[in-house]
Every structure is written in structure tokens, then in C-alpha cells.
Amino acid sequence: MNRIFRVFLGCAALLAALPATAALQVLACEPEWGALVRALGGADVGVREATTARQDVHRVQARPSLIAAARRADLLVCSGAELEIGWLPVLLRQAGNPRILPGAPGYFEAAAVVNMLEVPTRVDRADGDVHPDGNPHIQTDPHNILKVADALAVRLAEIDPPNATGYAARHADFARRWRVAMTGWETRARPLAGMGVVVQHKAFAYLLHWPGLREIGAIEPKPGIEPSSASLAALLAGLATDPPRAILRAAYDDGRGSEWLAGKLGIPVVVLPFTVGGSERATDLFGLFDDTVDRLLAVAR
Amino acid sequence: MQTGLRRMLAPMLLIAQPALAGDASVAELRDELRLLRENYASRIAELERQIAGVEARAAAVTPPATAQRTAPARGNAFNPEISLTLQGAYRSMKNLAEREISGFAAAHGHDHEEGGEQRGFTLDHTELMLAANVDDRFRGVANLALIDDAVEVEEAWFQTLGLGHGLTVKGGRFLSAIGYANVQHPHAWDFADSSLMYRALFGEHGSYGQDGVQLSWVAPTELFIELGGEIGRGAGFPGTDRNGNGIGATTVFAHAGGDVGAASSWRAGLSWLGTRAAARESHYEDSLAGEEVVGAFSGRSRTWIADAVWKWAPDGNPAARNLTxxxxxxxxxxxxxxxxxxxPDEASGATACASQVDSRYRSRQSGWYAQAVYQFMPGWRIGARYDRLDSGSVDLGTNASNIEQADYRPTRSTLMVDWSPSEFSRIRLQAARDRSMQGVTDNQLWLQYVMSLGAHGAHAF
Structure with a gap:
């Protein structure tokens, strides 16, 4: 038994002696926040994303690689509002890293700095996967990105004071370019106002709110509940009076329900990138909105 | 103006000249009054609307912090997360007096008829879990298993939050981190029952609980590496409660894990459990009269467990399809x-152990299971599991001629299909061919439900 202990202690000592990297280590729950941290942090940060655009962020598992990443992180940047409730608490408890626990400076929740939409007045699991703090998919409105950028730049400077000037400068540059880009998107998105759409999951509340699209229905009968043939038939019947122009889904969504409905209605399915990496053009946040606006305009004409 | 005057004068005229008023003028005056009333009613309604609007605007302008402060103080704001898991099943199995794995010492002292023992419609343990951060340094968790006449404290532990450097200390009663399936509660199992391996190792509950302290450390490396150990009372099978100071059971465990591309991830582990037993009673068959005798083991018990799990999902998105x-x-x-x-209760005096016989006991036993669970469409999973144990070598010394020894390789094959309309509910159909008892082939069919109410937290990988 003593021998076993000695072997274990030896391994532990060896691993503990490994050199730490110099840059501020950031674990971003979603790709959009990873991209934002890269834009604000430049070479001063090392970023690791917990999820990709191909993954449903509600259903991610607390994989060992993520525990290892949480262990080393100086800053955790997540959407919050219980979006990551299914896996983030496990990561935080297993990683043994108090720097990124809720309440610590290294814990950053993007949803805390924006105005939440769809805050439920009634919280009941019979209503599906409802988020008591409101719809957590805040990244689909560029105004929210700017608000998060403002708060995140302050937080980065707070955690990493030696590089504070760098964060401030990159933030000023990002905010200026973002405002210019937003004016462009909003000018181009004018024809979208009032266009009726059906969504896969209630993931686009902020996107629809921004240029003024109308959500007529959702493929998922309740958030997080898979559609059945009966629920799709009921949706189809309900759309007869107010036919939508398109069906919107995220890159990670299962496409079968939306394809079926699109075939019945003779309207296109728009696969939106939803986050950075969700399409070929969405390589950064600017590309994400360029592509999103173009894809929506393509069906508005 | 004129109508205004007439309206003002009308009541006066009505009072001053009652006698003069003919039928026609009375009717006229009534109409005037009605108009007057309606006019004021509509103006009052309009005013009320305006006031309501002003109030609403005022409420909207008020900063939310103020609004929160005016809310009455609530005493339950710090309530812990509470979850309740309902579990039950319909089981069709052979009618057997005892279900013990042939060739393996069974864990006794826990033989209330429950869980896997009962046939027909059964209610399994209802798991009540409470968890919360105690303060800025500790988190506390209690998991109570409720069944008729009994509340079992499955887990009741605290855990440090802020030690840092990847260190976490856990204390209290907890499921040991040895193996892979050991930390899973029954509601999280992929099959309706535990593997034969875990039943042979730790008894009917299928998991090893420690009353003690656990220290674990996560290495600051790209590859997930976790090392840890536990010391505890060691009251659970294969040990016994020995009423002593000091350490009753020790475990050491190491886990490693990582990703292979975006689609796959893995974890592998090696663990060791060392404990002691004092007069640990198991039932054997006596070789003389064929009756049941008691064999009480006292000594050391050491267990090694190697575990591996591989999870795959297209693009790493398990929502629609995934394989474990x-x-x-x-x-x-x-x-x-x-x-x-x-x-003593069943002494016949005819067995080889009518007067107590002491001998040495040395055993070396092994076993394994392998399983695959595939979600082929949202909500639907199928799974297959194969269990195999080897009773190995058991040296009983002078008792070898007194006790029938089963040299047997218990096996079991299990198939299951389950449906989960949401992550909080699951209904499972399971069929198994159980050959864990020598000379018995038990074909089992189970229909099981698992329902979670409340704040059901995340499950570990």
C-alpha cells in the first residue's frame, strides 16, 4: 500500500512541476464569446472554447477535457442565464479552481449585462426547457455583443492589470468598427422588418427582435421538446392564415422537422450560423452577422 | 354652451316646477339626465385610463433595484436545490428463494427484500437529494433513499469550493470514486440494474460508499489527469464494521481523459480498494448434509478496478445521436x-460444521462487463451489456472438505431500450438472460420508470 502511495505522489509531483503558460487562460463556453475574447485580448490571452457551432450548447457533456481546461482557466466567459446548467456546474465542482467560481472575478456571465427577453412569468417543466432568467441566446443581437464587449474589456483589465492598456485599446478599436458594421447591417436589414418566420427552437428571440422579424411559430412544440408528427401537423394547420416566408434553424439543429414543414409550405429553410464557426463565412463575429443578414435577405426578396 | 346651460338647469327645473312638468317634458328631462350621466361616466373612464397609463410609465421608469427592495423579504431565498427521483418497475423473473451469485461471497446484513429481489410491480428507492453551497468555502449534499419503513442515507457530504491548485476535499458519506459506475446513482444507470461485477464487489446496492474523507487533485495539464485517495470507516462490503480507531478502508484512484477530434471523448481509470473484514458472514452449502452453513471471513480484502469509457456523437453533438x-x-x-x-437459528447438528471449524481463506477472483448504449434518434436509446465473472481460485484449507465450493463462471446478457421524452423522464424496457446462479437460467423482463422532479442538476461524464 505504501508503495502504491509513493507511485501516486511521484506522479503528482511530476505533473505539478510542469511550467504554466504566461498568457491569461480563458475558457469560453460558446464560440461567440471565444471570438470576442480573442478580439479584445489579442496575444495577451489564450482561448479555449468548450463547445463548437455544431453542438447544441444545452446538451454538452462535462467531458474530461473540459474539466482539465477549467482547472487551468483564469477566466470563464459564458452566456449564463442557466444556458449551461446541464454541464458547467459539474466542471466547476470537479476542476478545483476557485478563480472561476460564480462570484469570483474570473466568472463572467454575458447575460448579466444585457436586457433579457422572454423572461417567463410561470416556471413549470410542463412548459418544456424554460429558462427562469429569460431567453439565454443573447448573441444573435449585435447590440448585445457590444454591451458584452464593454463589460468584458473592463473585466479583462481587472484580472490582468499589466495588460490593461492593451485591452482598452483593442476594445476601443473593436467598438468603433462594430458600430460602423452595425449601421451597415441595420441599413441592409430594413426589408426584413415585419417578415414572418417559423423557428426551430426559441433560440432567435434577440435576432428577430433586432430587425423586427415576426415569429409565427416554432418547430419544437415546447422549448427543448422534440417535435412529433402530430405537433408538426398542428403547426402546419395553424400557419394557414399567416403563412411564413422562411423557417430558421441553427447549424446544430436536427433538420428533419424543418425540412418536412418547408416542403409542405413550399418555403425555404434558412440555416443560420447562430454562432462563430456555424458557417464558412462566420469565421469571426463580423462574419457571423454579415452572413446572418445576407441569408435572411436572400429569402426576403 | 347652450346644451351645457340646459343640462345645468334641467335638475333645478325639475325641482322648482314639478307641477308644471307635463309627461313629454319629463321624458325629455330623463333623456337629458341619462346623457349627462353617460357623458361623465365616459370622462371618468378616460381619466382612469390616463392615470393607469401614468402609473405604468412610472413603474417602468423605476429602477429594478428599487422594485426588488419593495418586494417582501422571503425566508426561503437560500433554500437548497431539491430533487426527487421516482423509480419503480414491473419485473418478471423466476421465483427463487435467494439470488446470490454462485462462487462469490455474498454481502449480508442488507437482505431486506427490495430492488432486484422483488417480482411483479415494485416501487424502488425514492431518491431525495438536497444540495447547496454552505458558505463561500463549502458545498453540502445529502441524498436520502426512501423505501417503506426505512430512510437510507446514501450520501451526506461536504466538499471544499476554494482550495485551489486543483485540490478538492470531500468529507462525510459519499460514493467512492473508484471505478467508473460506482459514483452513479441508480437513476443514472444505463440499465435497470447494476452490473454483476458491482453486485459481486459491493453487494445489492451495486456501489461502494465511504464514511470518510476524500482528497482529489486535477493536474494542470492539457490531458485530464485526476489523482486521489480516500480513507474511511470501511463498514461496507467487502469490509465489515470493526469498532476501532484508525482507518478501516483505503482507496486510491487515477483517472485520465481527453478528446479525440470533436466527435469523441474518453476516460480511463485505475483504482484500488483495501479494507479488512471481521467475521463477515456468508452462506455456504455444507458438503455432508447439503444444508446451509455460515462461513465467517476475517482478513484482508484488496480490489483492483480498471475502467474505460468512450463516448461518440456526430460533431460532438449528442442531441440527436450518440454512442457510449x-x-x-x-x-x-x-x-x-x-x-x-x-x-444458531437453523442448527441441525448434522452438518460438517456442527462444531465450528476454523481454516485459512485465500481467494483470487475476477470479472468484467462491457456495454454499449446507442441513441439512434432524439429520446430513444438501445443498449446491450454482457457480464462475466470468474470465481477463480478459493483456498479454504481444512474447510475445503466441509463446504461445497462452486467453481463457476456467472454470466448475464442484457438488452434494453429506453425512451426519454425529456431529460427528466425515462421509461425503459429491459430483457436479460441471467446465468449468475449455477444451474439456473433466469429470463427476466423489466419495465422501469425513472422520473426526476425539481432542480435536477448535471451528471458527470
């Missing part, structure tokens, strides 16, 4: 003494 492969292997060595005697 899982396997564990164990080797257990026990060495000490065995006392063979008759159960």
Missing part, C-alpha cells in the same frame, strides 16, 4: 481465516 462504450474489469484478492459454523 463502457467496460470495467476487477480483480479481488482476499486472505485471512474462515470460521465455518451452523446458523
Amino acid at each position: 462504450l463502457q467496460a470495467e474489469y476487477f480483480m479481488r484478492r482476499e486472505s485471512g481465516d474462515l470460521a465455518c459454523y451452523e446458523d
Whole structure:
């Protein structure tokens, strides 16, 4: 038994002696926040994303690689509002890293700095996967990105004071370019106002709110509940009076329900990138909105 | 203006000249009054609307912090997360007096008829879990298993939050981190029952609980590496409660894990459990009269477990389809003494152990299981599991001629399909061919439900 202990202690000592990297280590729950941290942090940060655009962020598992990443992180940047409730608490408890626990400076929740939409007045699991703090998919409105950028730049400077000037400068540059880009998107998105759409999951509340699209229905009968043939038939019947122009889904969504409905209605399915990496053009946040606006305009004409 | 005057004068005229008023003028005056009333009513309604609007605007302008402060103080704001898991099943199995794995010492002292023992419609343990951060340094968790006449404290522990450097200390009663499936509660199992391996190792509950302290450390590396150990009371099978100071059971565990591309991730582990037993009673068949005798083992018990799990999902998105492969292997060595005697309640005096016989006891046993669970469409999973144990070598010394020894390789094959309309509910159909008892082939069919109410938290990988 003593021998076993000695072997274990030896391994532990060896691993503990490994050199730490110099840059501020950031674990971003979603790709959009990873991209934002890269834009604000430049070479001063090392970023690791917990999820990709191909993954449903509600259903991610607390994989060992993520525990290892949480262990080393100086800053955790997540959407919050219980979006990551299914896996983030496990990561935080297993990683043994108090720097990124809720309440610590290294814990950053993007949803805390924006105005939440769809805050439920009634919280009941019979209503599906409802988020008591409101719809957590805040990244689909560029105004929210700017608000998060403002708060995140302050937080980065707070955690990493030696590089504070760098964060401030990159933030000023990002905010200026973002405002210019937003004016462009909003000018181009004018024809979208009032266009009726059906969504896969209630993931686009902020996107629809921004240029003024109308959500007529959702493929998922309740958030997080898979559609059945009966629920799709009921949706189809309900759309007869107010036919939508398109069906919107995220890159990670299962496409079968939306394809079926699109075939019945003779309207296109728009696969939106939803986050950075969700399409070929969405390589950064600017590309994400360029592509999103173009894809929506393509069906508005 | 004129109508205004007439309206003002009308009531006066009505009072001043009652006698003069003919039928026609009375009717006219009534109409005037009605108009007057309606006019004021509509103006009052308009005013009320305006006031309501002003109030609403004022409420909207008020900063939310103020609004929160005016809310009455609530005493339950710090309530812990509470979850309740309902579990039950319909089981069709052979009618057997005892379900013990042939060739393996069974864990006794826990033989209330429950769980896997009962046939027909059964209610399984209802798990009540409470968890919350105690303060800025600790988190506390209690998991109570409720069944008729009994509340079992499955887990009741605290855990440090802020030690840092990847260190976490856990204290209290907790499921040991040895193996892979050991930390899973029954509601999280992929099959309706635990593997034969875990039943042989730890008894009917299928998991090893520690009353003690656990220290674990996560290495600051790209590859997930976790090292840890536990010391505890060691009251659970294969040990016994020995009423002593000091350490009753020790475990050491190491886990490693990582990703292979975006689609796959894995974890592998090696663990060791060392404990002691004092007069640990198991039932054997006596070789003389064929009756049941008691064999009480005292000595050391050491168990090694190797485990591996591989999870795959297209693009790493398990929402629609995913596959989990899982396997564990164990080797257990026990060495000490065995006392063979008759159960005082059922003593016949005809067995080889009518007067107690003491001998040495040395065993070396092993076993494994492997399983695959595939979600082929949202909500639907199928799974297959194969269990195999090896009773190995058991050296009973002078008792070898007194006790029938089963040299047997218990096996079981299990198939299941389950449906989960949401992550909080699951209904499972399971069929198994159980050959864990020598000479018996038990074909089992189970229909099981698992329902979670409340704040059901995340499950570990």
C-alpha cells in the first residue's frame, strides 16, 4: 500500500512541476464569446472554447477535457442565464479552481449585462426547457455583443492589470468598427422588418427582435421538446392564415422537422450560423452577422 | 354652451316646477339626465385610463433595484436545490428463494427484500437529494433513499469550493470514486440494474460508499489527469464494521481523459480498494448434509478496478445521436481465516460444521462487463451489456472438505431500450438472460420508470 502511495505522489509531483503558460487562460463556453475574447485580448490571452457551432450548447457533456481546461482557466466567459446548467456546474465542482467560481472575478456571465427577453412569468417543466432568467441566446443581437464587449474589456483589465492598456485599446478599436458594421447591417436589414418566420427552437428571440422579424411559430412544440408528427401537423394547420416566408434553424439543429414543414409550405429553410464557426463565412463575429443578414435577405426578396 | 346651460338647469327645473312638468317634458328631462350621466361616466373612464397609463410609465421608469427592495423579504431565498427521483418497475423473473451469485461471497446484513429481489410491480428507492453551497468555502449534499419503513442515507457530504491548485476535499458519506459506475446513482444507470461485477464487489446496492474523507487533485495539464485517495470507516462490503480507531478502508484512484477530434471523448481509470473484514458472514452449502452453513471471513480484502469509457456523437453533438462504450474489469484478492459454523437459528447438528471449524481463506477472483448504449434518434436509446465473472481460485484449507465450493463462471446478457421524452423522464424496457446462479437460467423482463422532479442538476461524464 505504501508503495502504491509513493507511485501516486511521484506522479503528482511530476505533473505539478510542469511550467504554466504566461498568457491569461480563458475558457469560453460558446464560440461567440471565444471570438470576442480573442478580439479584445489579442496575444495577451489564450482561448479555449468548450463547445463548437455544431453542438447544441444545452446538451454538452462535462467531458474530461473540459474539466482539465477549467482547472487551468483564469477566466470563464459564458452566456449564463442557466444556458449551461446541464454541464458547467459539474466542471466547476470537479476542476478545483476557485478563480472561476460564480462570484469570483474570473466568472463572467454575458447575460448579466444585457436586457433579457422572454423572461417567463410561470416556471413549470410542463412548459418544456424554460429558462427562469429569460431567453439565454443573447448573441444573435449585435447590440448585445457590444454591451458584452464593454463589460468584458473592463473585466479583462481587472484580472490582468499589466495588460490593461492593451485591452482598452483593442476594445476601443473593436467598438468603433462594430458600430460602423452595425449601421451597415441595420441599413441592409430594413426589408426584413415585419417578415414572418417559423423557428426551430426559441433560440432567435434577440435576432428577430433586432430587425423586427415576426415569429409565427416554432418547430419544437415546447422549448427543448422534440417535435412529433402530430405537433408538426398542428403547426402546419395553424400557419394557414399567416403563412411564413422562411423557417430558421441553427447549424446544430436536427433538420428533419424543418425540412418536412418547408416542403409542405413550399418555403425555404434558412440555416443560420447562430454562432462563430456555424458557417464558412462566420469565421469571426463580423462574419457571423454579415452572413446572418445576407441569408435572411436572400429569402426576403 | 347652450346644451351645457340646459343640462345645468334641467335638475333645478325639475325641482322648482314639478307641477308644471307635463309627461313629454319629463321624458325629455330623463333623456337629458341619462346623457349627462353617460357623458361623465365616459370622462371618468378616460381619466382612469390616463392615470393607469401614468402609473405604468412610472413603474417602468423605476429602477429594478428599487422594485426588488419593495418586494417582501422571503425566508426561503437560500433554500437548497431539491430533487426527487421516482423509480419503480414491473419485473418478471423466476421465483427463487435467494439470488446470490454462485462462487462469490455474498454481502449480508442488507437482505431486506427490495430492488432486484422483488417480482411483479415494485416501487424502488425514492431518491431525495438536497444540495447547496454552505458558505463561500463549502458545498453540502445529502441524498436520502426512501423505501417503506426505512430512510437510507446514501450520501451526506461536504466538499471544499476554494482550495485551489486543483485540490478538492470531500468529507462525510459519499460514493467512492473508484471505478467508473460506482459514483452513479441508480437513476443514472444505463440499465435497470447494476452490473454483476458491482453486485459481486459491493453487494445489492451495486456501489461502494465511504464514511470518510476524500482528497482529489486535477493536474494542470492539457490531458485530464485526476489523482486521489480516500480513507474511511470501511463498514461496507467487502469490509465489515470493526469498532476501532484508525482507518478501516483505503482507496486510491487515477483517472485520465481527453478528446479525440470533436466527435469523441474518453476516460480511463485505475483504482484500488483495501479494507479488512471481521467475521463477515456468508452462506455456504455444507458438503455432508447439503444444508446451509455460515462461513465467517476475517482478513484482508484488496480490489483492483480498471475502467474505460468512450463516448461518440456526430460533431460532438449528442442531441440527436450518440454512442457510449463502457467496460470495467476487477480483480479481488482476499486472505485471512474462515470460521465455518451452523446458523444458531437453523442448527441441525448434522452438518460438517456442527462444531465450528476454523481454516485459512485465500481467494483470487475476477470479472468484467462491457456495454454499449446507442441513441439512434432524439429520446430513444438501445443498449446491450454482457457480464462475466470468474470465481477463480478459493483456498479454504481444512474447510475445503466441509463446504461445497462452486467453481463457476456467472454470466448475464442484457438488452434494453429506453425512451426519454425529456431529460427528466425515462421509461425503459429491459430483457436479460441471467446465468449468475449455477444451474439456473433466469429470463427476466423489466419495465422501469425513472422520473426526476425539481432542480435536477448535471451528471458527470
